[in-house]
Each structure stands twice: as C-alpha cells, then as structure tokens.
Amino acid sequence: MTTADIAAGPPPRTRRERPTLTAVITWVAAGCFVAVILGVLASVVVQSFATTWRGGWWPAGLTATWYGRAWSSTGMSQALANTAQAGVAVVVIALLAGVPAGYLLARRAFPGRSVVMLLMLLPIILPPMTYAVQLAALMYRVGLGGSMTAVVLVNLVPTLPLVVLIMVPFVEQISPEVENAARVFGANNLRLFSRVLVPLLLPGMLAAGILVLVRTLGAFELTFFVSAADTQTLVVALFGAISDPGGVPGPLTAAMAVTYMLVAVLGLAVSLRFVTPSQAIRQRHR
Amino acid sequence: AQQTGADEVVTPERPTSPIALTLLDGAGNLTGNKVIYDNFAKAHPELVSGISYQTAPAPDVAGKVRAQQVADKVDISVVLGGPDVLGAGQTENLIMQLLPQYSSSLPDLSQVQDAASKELQDLSGGYGVLNRYNPNGPLLAFHPGTMSAPPTTPDELLAWAREHPGQFTYAQPANSGPGRTFMMSLPYMLGDSDPSDPVNGWSKTWAYLRELGKYVTSYPASSTIMNQQFGSGQLQLIPTIVSMDINSRRDGTWAGTDQVAMFADQHWIGDGHFMMIPKGVSPQTLYVALELIKFTLQPDQQALTYATGSLITANKNVKPSDAPADGQALLQQFGRPDFYPQALASGQNHPPLPPPTMVKAFDLWQREVGSHVGS
Amino acid sequence: MSVAEQTTGAGTQGSTFGSLQMRQVSRWYGKTAALTDLDLELAHGEFVALLGPSGCGKSTALACLAGLQPLTTGSIWRDGKRIDSLPADKRGFGMVFQSYALFPHLTVARNVEFGLSMRKVPRAERRRRAQAALDLVQLADHAGKLPSQLSGGQQQRVAIARALAIDPEIVLMDEPLSNLDAALRIEMRTEIKRLYQERELSVLYVTHDQEEALSLATRLVVLRGGRLEQSGTPEQVYTQPASAYVAGFMGYRNMISARVEQVESDPRRVCVVAGDLWLQGTADPAAGLRAGSEVMVAIRPEDIVPGRAGVNDVPALAEVVEYHGRELAVRARTERGVVLHFRTEKPVAAGARVTLGAPEERVLVFPAEGRAEVPDDAHG
Amino acid sequence: MSVAEQTTGAGTQGSTFGSLQMRQVSRWYGKTAALTDLDLELAHGEFVALLGPSGCGKSTALACLAGLQPLTTGSIWRDGKRIDSLPADKRGFGMVFQSYALFPHLTVARNVEFGLSMRKVPRAERRRRAQAALDLVQLADHAGKLPSQLSGGQQQRVAIARALAIDPEIVLMDEPLSNLDAALRIEMRTEIKRLYQERELSVLYVTHDQEEALSLATRLVVLRGGRLEQSGTPEQVYTQPASAYVAGFMGYRNMISARVEQVESDPRRVCVVAGDLWLQGTADPAAGLRAGSEVMVAIRPEDIVPGRAGVNDVPALAEVVEYHGRELAVRARTERGVVLHFRTEKPVAAGARVTLGAPEERVLVFPAEGRAEVPDDAHG
Amino acid sequence: MTLTAEPGTPATTAPPRPPQPLRHRLAERGVDWTLLLILPAVLIIGALFVYPFLYGLSISFQPLEGGDPLANYTDFFGDPYLRDSIWKTLRLAVPVAVLSVAAAAPLAFRMRRDFPGRRIVTLVVLLPLTFGSVLIAQGMTQVFSPTGWTNLLLTSLGVPQQQFIYNYTGTFIATTLVSIPFAFVMLMGFFGGIDRSIEDAAATLGASRAARFWRIIMPLAVPGLITAFTLCLVEAFAVFPSAILVGQPDNATHVLTLPIYQAASQRSDYPAAAAIAVVMTVLELVILGVLMLLRNRLYRGPATGGKG
Ligand SMILES: Nc1ncnc2c1ncn2[C@@H]1O[C@H](COP(=O)(O)OP(=O)(O)OP(=O)(O)O)[C@@H](O)[C@H]1O
Ligand SMILES: Nc1ncnc2c1ncn2[C@@H]1O[C@H](COP(=O)(O)OP(=O)(O)OP(=O)(O)O)[C@@H](O)[C@H]1O
Ligand SMILES: [Mg+2]
Ligand SMILES: [Mg+2]
DSSP states (O other), X not given: OXXXXXXXXXXXXXXXXXXXXXXXXXXXXXXXXXXXXXXXHHHHHHHHTBSOOOSSSSOXXXXXXXXXXXXXXXXXXXXXXXXXXXXXXXXXXXXXHHHHHHHHHHHOXXXXXXXXXXXXXXXXXXXXXXHHHHHHHHHHHTTOTBSHHHHHXXXXXXXXXXXHHHHHHHHHHSOHXXXXXXXXXXXXXXXXXXXXIHHHHHHHHHHHHHHHHHHHHHOOHHHHHHBOTTTOOHXXXXXXXXXXXXXXXXXXXXXXXXXXXXXXHHHHHHHHHHOOTTOOTTOOOO | OOOOOOOOOOOOOOOSSOEEEEEEESXXXXXXXXXXXXXXXXXXXXXXXXEEEXXXXXXXXXXXXXXXXXXXXXXXXXXXXXXXXXXXXXXXXOBOOOTTTTGGGSOOHHHHOOHHHHHHHHHTTTSSEEEEEEEEEOEEEEOTTTOSSOOOSHHHHHHHXXXXXXXXXXXXXXXXXXXXXXXXXXXXXXXXXXXXXTTTSOHHHHHHHHHHHTTOSOOOSSHHHHHHHHHTTSOSEEEEOHHXXXXXXXXXXXXXXXXXXXXXXXXXXXXXXXXXXXXXXXHHHHHHHHHHHHHHTSHHHHHGGGGGTOSSOSSTTXXXXXXXXXXXXXXXXXXXXXXXXXXXXXXXXXXXXXHHHHHHHHHHHXXXXXXXXXX | OHHHHHHHHHHHSOOOOOEEEEEEEEEEETTEEXXXXXXXXXETTOEEEEEXXXXXXXXXXXXXXXXXXXXXXXXXXXXXXEOTTSOGGGXXXXXXXXXXXXXXXXXXXXXXXXXXXXXXXXXXXXXXXXHHHHHHTTOGGGTTSOGGGSOHHHHHHHHHHHHHHTOOSEEEEESTTTTSOHHHHXXXXXXXXXHHHHTTOEEEEEOSXXXXXXXXXSEEEEEETTEEEXXXXXXXXXXXXXXXXXXXXXXXXXXXXXXXXEEOSSTTEEEEEETTEEEXXXXXXXXXXXXXXXXXXXXXXXXXXXXXOSTTOEEEEEEEEEEETTEEEEXXXXXXXXXXXXXXXXXXXXXXXXXXXXXXGGOEEEEOOSSOSSOOOTTO | OHHHXXXXXXXXXXXXXXXXXXXXXXXXXXXXXXXEEEEEEEETTOEEEEEOOTTSSHHHHHHHHHTSSOOSEEEEEETTEEOTTSOGGGTOOEEEBTTBOOOTTSOHHHHHHHHHHHTTOOHHHHHHHHHHHHHHTTOGGGTTSOGGGSOHHHHHHHHHHHHHHTXXXXXXXXXXXXXXXXXXXXXHHHHHHHHHHHTTOEEEEEOSOHHHHHXXXXXXXXXXXXXXXXXXXXHHHHHSOXXXXXXXXXXXXXXXXXXXXXXXXXXTXXXXXXXXXXXXXXXXXXXXXXXXXXEEEEEOGGGOEETOOSTTOEXXXXXXXXXXXXXXXXXXXXXXXXXXXXXXXXXXXXXXXEEEEOOGGGOEEEEOOSSOSSOOOTTO | OOOOOOOOSOTTSSSOOOOOOHHHHHHHTTOSGGGGGGHHHHHHHIIIIIXXXXXXXXXXXXXXTOSOTTHHHHHHHHOHHHHXXXXXXXXXXXXXXXXXXXXXXXHHHHTTSOOTXXXXXXXXXXXXXXXXXXXXXXXHHHHTSTTSHHHHHHHHTTOOOOOOSSSHHHHHHHHHHHXXXXXXHHXXXXXXXXXXXXXXXXXXXXOOHHHIIIIIIHHHHHHXXXXXXXXXXXXXXXXXXXXXXXXOTTTTTOOTHHHHHIIIIISOOHHHHHHHHHHHHHHHHHHHHHHHHHHHHSOOSOOOOSOO
C-alpha cells in the first residue's frame, strides 16, 4: 500500500481500540453475572404472579391476587413507610458522623488512632446476633425501645463503621493541597467539608450511602429486637413471613419480595440518577 | 441484668379506658387466628383500642421479650407460639404462669380440651393456654402418577429410599414441623426403649435415621423448601403433616392430585399453639390479655379456623359442621373428607417432646445425622 | 451561626496591617529540616521576592506563614500579635499555590468565587469581582470550564485570579507565572505590579526568574537550605551578593575557584589567580581575605567584555556559541582550561580567538566554601 | 507473556528514525478546536521548540503525537508509516508532562526506572541508568523519597530524568524547566543540549522562555490558536517574525497601531505614522502595504535607543523605571500618548525627558489584524 | 487557646526562644480541634456498641452450668463438629472475597470510561445489593433448581443436569452474588479518583495496557482493594441466611454463624453463643490485622501526579 492510498482514505474519527483478551473475559463474566441477576429477578417476579409454578419454564397460570394478600395480611404499607424512614435517617446520620471520622483517620496520625480504628472495625466483624439482645435491652432501658429512634440508633452500630472504613481510602486519594487552598481562602472546617470535601468525596459517599442503605434495609436481627409492631421494617416483616413455620406459599413471599424490590430499585435508580459512583472527579479528556 | 424470678402474682385490673395490644407471633398462629383477634377488638371496644401484630422466627421471640424485660418496659401483650417458644419463655423465666393463678379469669379447660389437647396443655406447665391443636402427622406425601402404593412401615421406607436415592428427604427437624414430627414418631414405630429420651432412649431411631441418611442428598432447611421441591417433582416422597397437606394443595405448591398416606402403625404427634403473657405487663394489659384468651376459645370463634386449613379446633365442642360456608367449602375441596376423618380417629396420639428435650434431639440429629449428609 | 461570624471576621478585620514576621522558625519533615531558624519580615506595602534554589524551603516558608504547616519551633507575628496558632482560614491571606491546587469539582468561575463566598459576599457582588479577576488574567471566556479542561498556563492564571479576587491585604504567591509564555508573563507581571500599587498590597512572592524578582520586588530575600542567606533591595542583592552562593544564584554564571595572590592597601581590592587567569577583583573587607586564601570568583557573563584592552584581559578560545536573539552567548576556554561564559552583540564564531576582560568592580571575590559552583539542593 | 514482547519491541525497534510528521491534524474538545489542520514535522536530529501563548494547543499537539489523544482528523506518520492508531506504549517516545504526572506511589528512583523495567532492562542495568539520570538532574540524594515529599522543582526534575532514562530517540518535553531557578535552569538547559547532541536525540520542546527556545532549538515553530503560524530557524523567527502575532510573542513588546504614510521605492521600506510618531520601518513586500493601510508596528525594547540622533527620533517622558539588574526597563510616553518600552544601561529617572530612536531595520511593520497587541488565547 | 507552655528547648541554645505553643506541638502530632470531628462517631459506637460487646465478652466466661470460666471455649474447641465450622467458614469466605474483588475490579475499572449503557450496567450490577441475601436465595431456589431455568437451559444445550443448590455451591453463588456488587460499589469510586495523566505518563514510557493496570492503577487502588476485600470477607464471614436457605447447613455450609445462632436462639445459651462469637471475632481480627498492616505499608496518598 502506498502512503497516498491510506492518506486518501477517510480520516479515522477516533482511535478505536481492539478489544483485548482481558476485556473479553471481563465482559463475558459480567454478562454471566448480569444474566444470573436478571434471572433471579425475573423468576421472583414471575413467581409472584403464578397461580402454581412447580418447575419448568413457565408457571401454569397467572394471577395478581398474591399482591392483595401480601398487602393486606402483613402490614406492608406501614412497614414500607418505616423502612423508608429508617433507611433515610440511618444513611444521613451515618454519613454525617462517619465521613468526618473517616477523614480524620485517613489524614491524621494522632495518638490513639489505632484504638479508634479498632473500635470502628469491631462492630463490622461481630455478628449482630452476639450483641443484638443486649443492645436492644439498652434501648428499652433508656426508654427508647420500640421507637423509631431506637431502630435508627441500633442500625447505626454496624453501618457507621462501614462508612468510616469506606471513606478512608477515598479521602487518601484527595490531594491535601486542594484542602490547603480551601483553608487559605477562608473555609473553616464546616465549609471545608461542605464546599470542597463533600463534592470531592461524593463518589465515596454514594458508595457508602448505598451500602448503608442496603445494610439497613437488610438488617434483620438488630431491627427486630428493638422494633415494635408499628416500627418494624419491611425485612422484619418479610423475614417473619418467610420463616413462618406454617409454610407460606412461595408466590406470597415472592409478591412481598417484589414489592420490596420495587422500592429498593426505585431508591437505587434515583440515587444513580443524581450521581454515578464512578463520576471521576478529574475526568481528563477522552 | 437478668430478670429476677420473683413470682409475685399480678392482679389483673380492668382498664378504665381501652388499651392497645401487641401480639407477637412466633408460630404462624396468625394465619388461622388473626380473624378471631380482630373480632375481639371489634367486640370489646371498651377494652381494646387496637391490636398490632408482629411476626418473628420462633427462636428469636425469647430474645425480643427478654430485651424488653431487662429494660423493664414490656410492650408485647401476648406471645403466640408453639411448644418451642413456650419452652424458651419458661426456662428463661420470661412468661407468666397463667394456670392455676388466673384460672378464675379463664374458661374451664377441661370443658374445652379433648384428651390429646389436654396432654399438650399439661406439658405447658400452665405457662400458656392452647389455642390451636392438630394431630400433626407424620404422613407420607407422594405423587400418585409415579407411585401407586407408598411404603407403610419404616423398613419399607428405608428399602424404597435405597432403591431411589435422592428422591426421599425430610426437612431439618429444627426448622420444620413435618421433619420433627417424623423424627418424633420413629421411636414409637421402631420400638425404642424410651421415646421421651432422645439422648439415651432413641438408639434404634438414630441408627435408622443414619442409615436412611445415606440415601438422602440434602435436608432442606425449611418445610417451604421441601414442599417446593416435592411440588416441582424433584422429590417423590416426603413426610408431611395435615395442615401442610391442605395448604400446599390449596396454594398450588403441590398438584391437586398429590396424595398422602398413613403408616400402618400410625403414631400421631400432636402440635399446638399457645397463648402466653410476658412478665412485666401492666395489670390492665393482663386483664385484657386474659379476656382475649377466653374469647379465642369460644366455640363460635374456633369454628372460624376451619377456613384456614384446620381439621380440628382447640375446642372439642366445635364440629366441622359449625364452620362458616367458606370453611365448609375448603374442607370439602382440600380436606380429604374421605380420608382424614377416619385417619384422625385411628392410630395413637402422643404429645411432642417437651421443649428442652426437643432441643437436645435437634442437636443430636444435627450431629448424628445432618452433619453426615452428602459426605 | 458561628460560621458566619468567623469567616466574615477573617477577611475584613485587621485592616491596618503593619507587618508580618516569622521569628526563628524551623520546620522539620521527619528528620530533615526544610526551614531552620528563619527570620522573615513582610512590612506593609512591601513586595518581597523570595529566591533560592529548588528545594531550599520557599514553599514551606509560605505554607508556614499561611498556617498550613505547624511550626516545629519559632513563631509568627502580625502587628505584634502572635498568630502562629491562628488557623489558616482566619488569616485572610491570598495565596497562589505552586501546584495551583484548583478545586477540581468547581468551574473556573466558581473557583475564583470561592474565597468570596467564604466571606459571605453577596452573589451579585461575587459575580462581579470574579468576573473582574478573570478579565485580569484573560480567562473570561473559559469561566464555565472545569480546571481539568484547561491548559497548564490557564490553570495557573485561574490560581492567580482566585488569590486576587478576595482582595487580600497580604498575598503569598508561589511561582505564579512559571507556566506562562513570555508575552503574557510580562503582561501579568505588569498587572500584578499595578494591583500591588493600587490596592496597597503586601506581597511575598516566590520566583526563580531573576528579571521578575528585580522588576517587581521592593526587597529580595535569598534562602539557602532553609536559612536566610541575604536580604536587601534588588540592587543590593544584584550588585553586592553576600556570598558566592547568592552570586551563583543571581546570574553570576562564571564561578571560578581561585587563590588570593595579594590584598591591596584598599582591602576591598584583591588580586587572585586561577590557572592562567590573573584577576583584579572586589571583596568585602569583612571577609578578611589574605594572600593564599582559597576564594571563589564570580563574574556575570554580561560583565565580561571581549576585546577590551584594560585590566583582567585574558586570551581565550570560543568553544560554543549560542544564538540568544540580540546577543550571542559564548562559552570560551582559556589556555589553562578555565571556562568563561560571556555575552556579546558582535558576531563571534566557534573556534575564534578572543581576548576577554572584565571591570575590576564587577569581579567579585568571596571566601571559598565547601560547596560547588552552582547552588545545589538544601540537602544535596 | 505478550506484555514482554510488546514493550521490548517498542523501545529498541525502528532505530533508524528519520522523521515524524503530523499532517493536517485537528483535535476537538467537544465544540472547541484545540488544533486545526496542523502540519508539524520533526526530522532526525532536530530540536524543535514549540512556542505559542497559553492555551494555543501546544500540550495537545504533544499528546496527539504521543498517542495520548485521539485525532479528530488528520494523520501522524513516522518514516512513511502511518502511526496514528499505534497506542502510546508502542511509540517509544520520551515525554515530560507539563503537570509532571509522576507516579505518586513509587519512589523517585522507581519512577525513573519505570520505563526501563517496562523494557525488561535487567535490574542492575536499570539501577545504573536510573542513577545516572538522577545524577543528571541532581537528585541522587532524594532517590528514596516519594513525589509528594519533593518540592515543585524537584518533582519537575524527576519528570525529566524519567523521560531521559529510557534513552528515547524522540523526546517530547512540555515546559520541562518552568519551575527551576535561574542557575539550575541554565545548567539543565546545558545538560539537555549535551544529551541532545551526544545521543543524537530528536526533540520537540514546548517552552515559553524565549532564551531557552533560542539557545536550544534548531528550529522554532510558533502556534496560534491551534494552527501553525510560523516555522523557521531561531534567527529567522527572531529577526523576521511572520506576523505581528509572532512578533508580539518573540519579545517585540512595543506594538503600535499605525497607518502607512508612504511606501518607498524599495517596497521593503515604509514610512508609518502613529500619533506624533513618524517611523521609517521595514515590511515584507509580500504584505502589499499601500499608503493608508492600517498597520501594526513592532519594536523590541532593546532596539529602542535613548538619545540617538538618527532616524525615527521622538521625544518622550520616562514614566516608569524598573530595575532589571544590568539594565533598566523604562516605560516612556510621547507627547501624543504613544507608550514605548525600552531598556537602557544608562541611569534614567522617572519623569526624565528622553529622546528615543530605533534603527529602521529593527522597526517591523505588519498589516494590521483584528487582534490586539498581545497574542491572546486561542479561543479568547 | 494559645497556651504558651513551658519552653521545651534545652538550655544549650543561646537565645531564649519564644515558647512554642502547645498547639503547634500537638499539631505536629496530628492533634488539633479538627480532631473533635471524630467524636460523634466514637460516641455513637462507644455508647451503642462497647457496652453490649463487653457484656458479651464477659458472659462468654460465665458458662450456664457454672464452673470453669473457659468451659465454653474448651467445649467449642473440643467438639470437632463445632471446631470444623472455622474451617468451613474460611473455605467459604476467603474464596468468595477473592472472587468478588477479582471480578469486581476489572469491571469497576472499565466503568471509568463513559460508554453507552453505563448507567444501566451499574444499576443491574448493584441490584443484588439492594435485594439482600434472603431475596437472592429465594430467587435462586427457582433459577437453579433441578427443574429450574438454568438446568433447563443446560439440558437443552446437551449438558447434564447440575446440582447447584443445597450444597456448598449454592451458598457460594448466593454469597458471591451479593458480594460482587458490594466490592463493585467501593471500587468504582476508587478507580475514578486516579489521575488519568499518570496513566498517560506510563503509556509513553512503554507500559502496555496490562502493565499500566498492574503497575500503576493497581498499586494506587490497592488501599481501596484491600478495604473492599476486607469488607467482603467480613460480609462472607457473617453469611447466614444463604447458608441455610440454599446451602447445606448441617455439613458443607455449617459456618460459624450457625452454632452461634443455635446456641443463642434455640438453646438460649447466650454464654456459649458469645464465646463462639468471640472466637469468630478473634479469627477475623487476626486476618484483618494482617490486611490492615499490609495496607498501612503500601502507598496511601493522593492519586495525582504533580500539578493541576
Ligand atoms: N479536556 C478538555 N476539554 C475542553 N477543552 C480543553 C481540554 N483540554 C484542553 N482544552 C482547551 O484546549 C486548548 C489547548 O490546550 P493545551 O493544553 O494544548 O494548551 P497549551 O498550548 O499547552 O497551553 P499552556 O501553555 O497554557 O500549557 C485550551 O484552550 C484548553 O482550554
Ligand atoms: N512532605 C514532605 N516530606 C518530606 N520532605 C519534604 C516534604 N515536603 C517538602 N520536603 C522537602 O523539604 C525541602 C523544601 O521543600 P520546599 O517545597 O519548601 O522547596 P521549594 O523551595 O519550594 O523548592 P521548589 O523551588 O523546587 O519548589 C525539599 O528538600 C523537599 O524535598
Ligand atoms: Mg516550591
Ligand atoms: Mg500546556
């Protein structure tokens, strides 16, 4: 080929990269993962509409009556409201307390740092079962038992350290010079956080927030022991129903699960709408 | 921080204004009886302002009650649960002894309970009042399309399982009514030395279950899972209990054509739900809770439970014919009218193991049988 | 609540700035000292240029003044009040960081507005002042971009605009023009000078550009390994460097090791010898040079004149000739191997023989130190 | 496995570098163009200095050449082979980034060794070469530090050492000396020149320092808003800038709007008038100037001579006098308000009356453009 | 606040220096008012966790039957069935954590670049997290059952039917499904913070894409990777519902949480439960201690390469 040939050809718009082996493997693996997830999701949805489904590709018939039963029999609406309330409160408080703590643990080498670190580590690694009852008793003793406050407080125990631990590497990534600049230009601690660090830490906070929310939504033990009938969350209701020794029909639990999923997916989609966790702060070119 | 066991008797006091009740269900009692409790609230607005319900896995109930008591702030009025819940409540000193202390506030149980129920009621040591009773099983469920005659003795069952490995199983006794019923009936069928002592008196049972376990690929973690596997045809033969047979067909988990059969030497193990009152409730709550227990045992209320798959109620004076129309229809459609009435009349009735003994049996089962699965 | 009070306090209060002093400040990073017993003063209306080789502690000094680094020892005073424990956000200085340190998540405009919004300046006013600052640095058209979308020089200008927008009394600038092209650099220099004069700023300015330092500063301060080496007017430092080190740093490119041959009756005049070079030079009488002392002779390339038939003449061979526009920069070597750099407007070809001379008063003689010709790192 | 082949291939292969060409390259960022139809060549052994104001696309051009930015249109050729789809790691260029881009997690030594270890250079050899590169930039003592523990200038020197350690044939440098002090800067410049000559490198060098460009480069290329404005030897560009834009960028600080009064018989000689200034100047005949044409007159401050009684003399008042060391930089104003910058070694006091003149051949006359005196941003 | 404390300088220095404020000396050690920011977190954890934790610790030395305070521990270690649950937990948790991070890292890395459908992919990957293990397990019983979709698909492709659930595999799949998104969320943000120009620099120095990933991106991401791994490991250690619902809780997935649950809930033997929890905690602390030590020795700092 002569140079003229190539030069005459249409200019390459942008350099297209050939997919590498690792890329192919990654995408295939991701594809499998996504397929399983969607399969699980679809099966639960299908099951929730099934009259009977005893194996095979498709249930025998479809019906929407399970939803009615799920809604009426288990106080779902109350539980939904509680879940939303508790979820939001826990996320907000955990972030408010956890982000500054994570910041300090990442930036400072102060005396006693390792003790604090350990203190933050323990609640995450201890199974909640081992302290749930005592914690609940404490809540009842101070007169909070059964209240929404108690539900929020006990859920902070495993989630706050989670926030702290996740934030540490995120903080380490931020150049201290940017922080210095903010200080010089008159930002006190509060403003340093609200105007500079929080925006820069947003991806990390979002990650932490999602995980906290999920933990709170999914935390059964702690919530169960302190919640009263009118403050229980969805999972407590759901777990109670699923573990009903009488054997609850599959489609009924599936219907409850789908309701729960809808709420969760909605929350997730909304949060992703506003921030993408990977929103690279310094996205350079390309 | 443990609650002291001082048993001062609280005197019930009629509340001057209606109070709120909280029922904590650790046994699926609400499935059948919620309608009764709602009726109570309707019937006695002067006592009850409202009832809220909470459900929980049986093992977690005690912890919850305990947490409230340690803090001296009990807001659960009534605990609903099986013998396991009652046992835990009793050993941990969490629930009130209702009989004989409050017998004056309760109906005369001898007028209400038949012999089998009474045996179970006595096991409770007066810490609870039976509000639901079923001779549970064991029964064997099978698909008539693939099996004409199911085994009728443990030996036949073993032989069948040997020939069809992986097609028979039972759910873990600790988490399943059918599983534990099956396990508890075996000492009687196999002629073990002491059916009430799993530690020293069940040698034949343990040997049998170990042998049977060789042909089992896994023990499902709950009845629900087992029922689904049976319904989808992965399993050909499972032990079951009466209510589950009815509900599984009604809910479509099983095919409507699936059949059940008794053992030749049938030993029914009974099961029931108790109503319990946690220590630390106020005299007013106690008063209303006792009223609720009384109300629940009324014949007209018990008759309502037929609509939820019961074949027998907690009040011996109630007959299926007393059931409301929907209950009648249900019994007609799923209640195997040609099978259950005479089946329940035959065989022997036994109460289940008392809770602490039962836990030992579960533990032993797990070590002796469960831990060897698949290895 | 309290936030409002605090920050409003910072910018406006203390409007009668008199002087800022570092006294005996040391700053250690682990086991190495970046600053050692440094005394530095910035009086009202002064424009102090901080000079020194790479790594000598200039940026650290600025960081200490701004309150960004704790002092290991020493103190900082403002108008007789000790402020070294005042947090950075209460000091109200403007600062241009060597690394720019722009807020990556804010647009150019918001970067510039940042200091103003910390001072609770109302929105409209903030806009206006940020706009003015951006006009100053010729970036009004880029106001909506993020820092990562700017070129290096544009980023640097944003940093300057950000520091000036808050109208500070004291401005600390760390090589603020290093990434700008010559024309823009001169222009920005003029703008900074104008602002300095109009607004009566007090400026501490780190630069490595001699012309910048000379043209802007009212006083030059030269650091050496974290210590103060010389402080004086531009003219003083330029013409009378206190040491060979300062000389090397102020454009005295010819640094020749020599020995004193003779000290004249006027103790300022010495005669030194280095190879085949016999030079009449000027020394500080306080240095106490005697015949035989090891010395360092410093001569600027501009002060060596080819073809001059006066004192200090020496024949040499032009080795390398570089075109520098109006002038040529020539490296020549004497017969005994002494290298001399000089500049000339007359054409010289590589390989040509030249005679070089230098006026006696421009040949500076310093006592020799352990150090090599070119000032090296503080810890080098 | 494949990694080894790829990287070994990159550095050593194609050892007979002839030339590198950008042909008609454009690069758009969203809707703004950073480069437009740029043709740029770097031949074997050339040292090309890329000049241009901040934001004109210099860094972008380097990034495109290095394969770090996709081209929007156009192509890149090396020795007749089209390489614009070759990924950056296969091109084997050495590059010094304007932002340094040091690996924050590696020590200085490991940063410098990085390119070598990518080329599978054995450990001992790698050490040795990294050491040599660090010696070159006088950072041997800091080899064990992390980049964040270095001063700005030290970081920049690490970036230089890293690029040179791999012994590349083609080196792209983006303002590599901008953060160094004057003495070190000259020294590093000499080192770069030495390496360039010894190792027969081909260098593309972005700088904003005119002296650096003139002393190092064999060819200067001036960009303007992403386009090529002029390319030529240092002398050509310095003495015969192609446009007022280039002139403004090459140190012609006096840019005066004027009108042609008369074109002489020699079309290179024109007479222009601006206020009270009557000037004899030199123009490119190709510009086709006629009497009445709007023009821009460019004169360097160095070329204006005070007190000269020759052509182009004009009385003026010295307004601002800046001390620049050997010289003074003076801003003067004629009676009719034309501002003139000049430099002089003779003492001039602010407020003094001076007569200024400039040789005819140093007064350059260009056709006026829409643009203002000082080259602004590409998109400004 | 300017506590002008006693001068700490030795008497040998000639000029008496102004005393160094306590504040600076503390600041050099990292102590200043900002440190108060850590207080809310410490208070919350201190109040709500330390007391129950210490209580649990103390009752673990008070066996129900009285006697030897170490009885609960000797019981645990003396019983091979219980002791083996340590090994069974590790056998599950470590591979799950490794696989999760290994699978999530490349995917999260790719999320740095903008491509069509990125949001959707992110959403789908994150779904299992929001569902939690109970729901995942519920769905798995259908999808992976012998007559479920997966096996129907396999058999239609000619692959023999597989047993995916009610064994180790079941729990492994369920735990991994939740753990991957867990790691993904953390890593995605983390990769995003790495300055691209550093990668560019590596490219010009001849680093291939793989070399760039392994030599530049990974080391910078390692603190994040270790954090992610740590948290995945902890999650997997606490595996509970899926060990019961889709595992083989009596044998292959008899993980440490099960005896804790059984002791606490079925036997109401809180001391024994607490003792096993203490064993589990110590085990985790040892593993995490090693990881954190590792993390502290690695580079941690800004992921930017100079100016800008
Ligand atoms: N990622 C980006 N998005 C949008 N615009 C960009 C981006 N990167 C660069 N630009 C713009 O492209 C133009 C050219 O930038 P480039 O970095 O090449 O300039 P430069 O000549 O190197 O300038 P300097 O001398 O200041 O470094 C500038 O106007 C800049 O604002
Ligand atoms: N965080 C740190 N840890 C260890 N040493 C450091 C640290 N920061 C700076 N140093 C060292 O302190 C010395 C002074 O650094 P400083 O940044 O003040 O130099 P500088 O005068 O600004 O140099 P430049 O002109 O190159 O910017 C340098 O030798 C540097 O290596
Ligand atoms: Mg510096
Ligand atoms: Mg640039």
